[in-house]
Amino acid sequence: MGKRPGLPGRVLITVAATAVLTGFATPPVWADAVPVVPSMPSVRALAEAPVDPAVPPATRVPEATQGERVEAVRSLGLDIDNGWLVLRDHDFVFKIFDTADPVRFPLVKEGALQAFRDGDTASTLFIRSGVTELAGRDRDNYARGRLERDQARRLKQSAAALVAMPVTDQQLDLGYRDFIYDLWHFVTGYPKVKAAALAAYGASEAEQKVFLANGLLAAKRQDQTDAINADKDRDEAEKVRLAARDARQNAATVVGLQTTDVMLDLADDFFIRKILEKAAPGTQIAIAAQASLSSAVPADWKAYLATGIYAARDRDVAVENEKKAAENRRVVREIKARAENGGMRPRLVAAAVAALAGSDHDIEAFLQTGQHAVPTQSLEATTSGVRGAYVASNGGSTYIVRGEPGTRSTAKLTDATWTIKDGLADPNCFSLESTQFEGSYLRADGDMVKLAANDGGTPFKNDATWCASPGTSGSGVSLESYSHRGHFLRHWGGQVYAAASTDSGTYNASWLFKEDTTWSVVDPDPEVTTPITLRWKNDDALRAKLGAPVAPEVYDAFGGGVRYRDYAGGRMYWSAATGAHAVTGAALEKYQSAGEYRWKLPTIDTTPTPNVEGSFTHVQNGGSIYWSPATGAHLIYGAIGDHYARLGWERSYLGFPTSDEIQAGNLRRNTFQHGVIDHDPATGRTRDYRT
Known part of the structure; x- marks a missing residue:
């Protein structure tokens, strides 16, 4: 199997996987045989997009x-x-x-x-x-928003009718604050209404709604009562009659019933019939009116006019809101399903899931703005050995890039972020717009994929449309060119093509075609892929052992440059001299107590011992950390370490070390489960013996 141009040393990461590919059995890994991890493609193995601070002609x-x-x-x-x-x-x-x-x-x-x-x-x-x-x-x-607008208009219309204020459509579309100002300005003869309106004018919108729905009526009732009681010449019967007329007049405003003096003097039950004629059939207002009329008790009629009609109105609003909320949730579920099926908008799926787990307000916010706040994604290669490379372009040709880590680990690959839009040629497909050059899209230009500005023409729209399907390698997504059917977005030698599995040319090779045309849709603005991240992404066994990162990567200029990053199951270290290696379990605690990379850097991962439960971690210059459940983790190095290695490590009669190297008189010593190794610095002699 030949190597691909631009990707030297491109192999699967684990020894076992390599053995399967080559047909050879994997030899046992002994403690004295440091396992060799196949080299990763270097950062420079991928062609990096050219840097041009000026706007490239292709994106004008x-x-x-x-x-x-x-x-x-x-x-x-x-x-x-x-x-x-x-x-x-x-x-x-x-x-x-x-x-x-x-x-x-x-x-x-x-x-x-x-x-x-x-x-x-x-x-x-x-x-x-x-x-x-x-x-x-x-x-x-x-x-x-139609239901909310209609409710708001009805609320304002009813409030205006309570004070006989004529209103225009323009006034009904005002905000609550401005409408209340107009109402306050109009009202005369109702001092408590005037005062309540002024207070509501400076309140929150929620409090303004309460004022229009209930506060205005309460203030008007008090003004009406005050006006009736102010006339000392009226007897009690007349006051009762006037109060009943006021109650009917107020109730009439709920359904927009125009009243006359004759109507206001009707008996309560007859007046309720007038309200029932005006109310929309099936509403809570109509149902409650009918229920009150079915009673022969006059007090029930009065109760309906005084409070029942308003409670029924509130129930109608609640029913409308419940229907609206149910419909909104249906729409969000539909958006979520469409995004899941499309495979290109996982952030939209996550936002929809969060909204559906929240309140009706969260649903409304998602539909209003939330669904439009997560349009961007990045595309990461999924081929083993190339993970951590992202589709990027700053005009013209398109590449997969990892970026240059330098002395940082949190730099962003901004050219690798794309706005995922409905396809320019087919809304069931997708177009990828550059976030750096708005209006420029990934376009299939023959077999090449280039970033070019949308010229508005049909050929461009066809070329810039990609249809997503489940990834051909079994995960992620694959993107087929809308204008070149059978050609898929593929990386080859660091560059991106619209390729077909025809073996008609290099980038059309059938070798790894499924893997190379499968992409992982990830969060936007991915970080530069450092050597540590590169290994973690491409070594499946190691990633399973370490788990997810739990902290950002750290760069330390010590010793020419060292990187490390914490994961759920350990810490990985890197230097240019040693590469990236993970230290885990009790070995990590011992390593850190010894000064970790300021002492020595690991040269292998923490590795299980082959015959008994335990582990070993080799570090620079022949040092090691050995651990077993019975003995704990201990350091062994120098002449004692060399002697231990010659004996066969833990497979010798000594077993595992039970101490770090210590001073014993004039000697240096390590104790073991079944013996001791002493080293005499004066003579250079090292010997082992049983205890």
């Missing part, structure tokens, strides 16, 4: 076409005339801002203003995709 955005302009305007439900079409993109966007309905298209209006401020390129991009995208969001939000 051409002006919007006339067709794109027409589509943009029609997405707002507007007619377009020739006067629009002769404008420059920048002026065209201002025309959109000036014309868009602020109630139905607030996001479009805000986006147009921002694009106009940002200049010509932003204006072109806004025409090309921003208008239609934001208009769709505005339409969805407007449709979802």
Whole structure:
């Protein structure tokens, strides 16, 4: 099996896996035979994307076409005339801002203003995709908000009717604060209403809603009672009659019933019949009215007019809200299922899951903004030995890159982040827009994959559309070119192609085709892949042993540069001289007590001893840490360590060490389960003996 150009030493990580591929059995690993981990491809083994601080020609955005302009305007439900079409993109966007309905298209209006401020390129991009995208969001939000708007309008209409305030549609669409100001300004003859409105004007929106629903009525009732009681000439019977008229008048406003003096003097049961005629059939208001009429007790009629109709109105609102909440949850479940099936938006799936686990408010927030806040992802190679490389481009050709760690571990591969959009040619597929060059997409240019600016033409849209399917190697996703069916996004020699498994050329080779065309969709802005991360990602056995990272990687300039990172099951160390190795279990505690990398760096992973339960960890210059359940972890090094190795390590009669190296008179000594090794620094003699 030949090596691939640009990927020297590309092999599977574990010895066992290599043995399967080559057909040879794996020899037993003895304690004195340091296991060899096949070398990883170096960071430089992958072609890195060229760095060009200037905007590459491939990503320079051409002006919007006339067709794109027409589509943009029609997405707002507007007619377009020739006067629009002769404008420059920048002026065209201002025309959109000036014309868009602020109630139905607030996001479009805000986006147009921002694009106009940002200049010509932003204006072109806004025409090309921003208008239609934001208009769709505005339409969805407007449709979802219809019930809330209708409830708000009814609430304001009912409140206005309580004080006989005429209102326009424009007033009913005001915010609660502004509407209450208009109400306060209008009201005369109701001092307590006036005072309550003034207090509500400075309150929160939630408190303003309570004022319009209940506080205004309570204040008006008090004003009505005060007015009745203020007339000393009225007898009690007249006061009762006037109070009953006020109650009927107030109740009538709930259903928008226009009243006359004759109607207000009707008996309570007859007046309730008038309300029932006006109420929508099947509502709680109608049901409660009918229930009160079925009673022959006048007190029940009075109770309905005084409190029952308002409680029924609140139940109607609650029923509407429950239906809206159920529908919103259905929509979120649908978004989640679609994202799961597409495979390209795991962050959207996670956001939907979190929303569904939350409150109705969380659901509403997800639909309003949350689903649009997670559009970006990165694509990571899944082929063994190449994991940790991400699709990236800063104009023109596309590569898989790991980045240069330098002395850091948290630098971001910003060129490897993509906005996942519905396919330009087919909304059931996807287009990948660069977050660094807005308006530029990954495009199949023949067999090459390049980052190029959207010119608005159909060929570009076809070339920049990729259809996702479950990964051909059994995990992740594979991306088939919409315009070149049978060609998949593939990395080869560090570069990215639209390749087919035809063996007709290098990047069309069938060898590892399934692996190379399978991608893991991961979080955006991935960190530069350091040697430690590179090994962890590509050594499956080691990753299973160490578990997930629990802390960021640390770089220390000591000794020419050392890296280490903590995982759930241990710590991995790296230097240019020793490579990346993991120290785990009791050996790690002993290693750290000895000064860890400032003492010596590990040259192998902590490895199980072959015949009995235990482990060994070799470090630079012949040192080791040996551990067993019976003896614990101990250091052995120098002449004693060399002698122990010659005897056969723990397989010798000595067994495991029971102490670190200690001073015993003039001698250096390690004790073992069944003996001792002494070293005389004066003579250089080292000997072992039983105890």
